[in-house]
Amino acid sequence: MPYLEKNKTDFIFTLYPGGGFNTKDESSLQKLKKVLTSPFFKGVIVTQEFTRNFIIEKLDCPQNKIHYIFGGIIPQNSIDIKRERVYKKEDSLNICFCSAKYMAQGLDKGYDIFIDVAKMLLKNNYNVKFSVIGGFDQDEIPLGEYSKNFIFYGYKKYNELSEIFLEQDIIISPNRPFVLNDGSFDGFPLGAVVEAALNGVIPILTDELQQNSHFTDNEMIIIKPEAEAIFHSIEGLIKNEKIVHLMSNNIQSKSKKIYSHENQLNQRLKILDIYI
The missing domain is CATH 3.40.50.2000 (Glycogen Phosphorylase B;)
Incomplete structure (x- = not known):
């Protein structure tokens, strides 16, 4: 935040569950509130509806700045995997x-x-x-x-x-x-x-x-x-x-x-x- 604001850099970020995002921790929420109210904050990508509802209801984040994309960026190791195992009742x-x-x-x-x-x-x-x-x-x-x-x-x-x-x-x-x-x-x-x-x-x-x-x-x-x-x-x-x-x-x-x-x-x- 100090770097972005010093350089007057507009930003968008993704707010994932986990990490330091805790819905009951006051320190965590103060940090998040500071980010969401920065004059250079342009948007936030959320991956869960719970997150979207929370930042609207508890942190007054404008709805037009929230972008909901279910899922996340993950390694593509298994995107093209072909599964050969077929379960049969005689097997475990x-x-x-x-x-x-x-x-x-x-x-x-x-x-x-x-x-x-x-x-x-x-x-x-x-x-x-x-x-x-x-x-x-x-x-x-x-x-x-x-x-x-x-x-x-x-x-x-x-x-x-x-x-x-x-x-x-x-x-x-x-x-x-x-x-x-x-x-x-x-x-x-x-x-x-x-x-x-x-x-x-x-x-x-x-x-x-x-x-x-x-x-x-x-x-x-x-x-x-x-x-x-x-x-x-x-x-x-x-x-x-x-x-x-x-x-x-x-x-x-x-x-x-x-x-x-x-x-x-x-x-x-x-x-x-x-x-x-």
């Missing part, structure tokens, strides 16, 4: 979880729910296997007799994720807003879920802030952050391999359209053209 259904660790048991990202779901499926003798990518290991939440059904990959570079996701059928992402701290929230879907979807992995995920504006129930399953409900959703998929195959194709196709540079960057260039 492969289910994964992917997240960095920000708090014990990953309560903000719903890691505890993921483990509860896994135990319920295994207790009912379903042929399922689980993979965990990110900051969690087998000691985070004790797995007991079920530990043999899990693979823990630890943290992976972004370009290493596709190889794992291509062998997965479902990614569970039951994240909860305002758990890490009072005003924090995630975008929809999480970045890890987007990368999984680009590889044809079916997301089962939460949307407590109702941020979804593009995906249908033929592409992903949006559900409350409750283990039993997720368990029953997966039961239905286990018994219907055709639905698994259809949803896998659907989510991969839709994600490629939404998150391609052609779509995401072109929308931004049109906005920049207005001001340039």
Whole structure:
């Protein structure tokens, strides 16, 4: 801001969820208010409707300066990926979880729910296997007799994720807003879920802030952050391999359209053209 204002430089920026954007932190909100009221502020790109509504209602940002573009700029590693795995009932259904660790048991990202779901499926003798990518290991939440059904990959570079996701059928992402701290929230879907979807992995995920504006129930399953409900959703998929195959194709196709540079960057260039 000091640089931009000193040089009298007009600017547009993107306000993503996460990072320092906290809806209840006064320091964060004062910084954001200063940016939005700068005489050189010309526009803000928001990627979630929750963000748009918040800066209108709480920070009095003029609506004509807000540009809503669902999604974000992501690496294009998996845009042209061809998925070969096709789930058959005689095979195991492969289910994964992917997240960095920000708090014990990953309560903000719903890691505890993921483990509860896994135990319920295994207790009912379903042929399922689980993979965990990110900051969690087998000691985070004790797995007991079920530990043999899990693979823990630890943290992976972004370009290493596709190889794992291509062998997965479902990614569970039951994240909860305002758990890490009072005003924090995630975008929809999480970045890890987007990368999984680009590889044809079916997301089962939460949307407590109702941020979804593009995906249908033929592409992903949006559900409350409750283990039993997720368990029953997966039961239905286990018994219907055709639905698994259809949803896998659907989510991969839709994600490629939404998150391609052609779509995401072109929308931004049109906005920049207005001001340039």
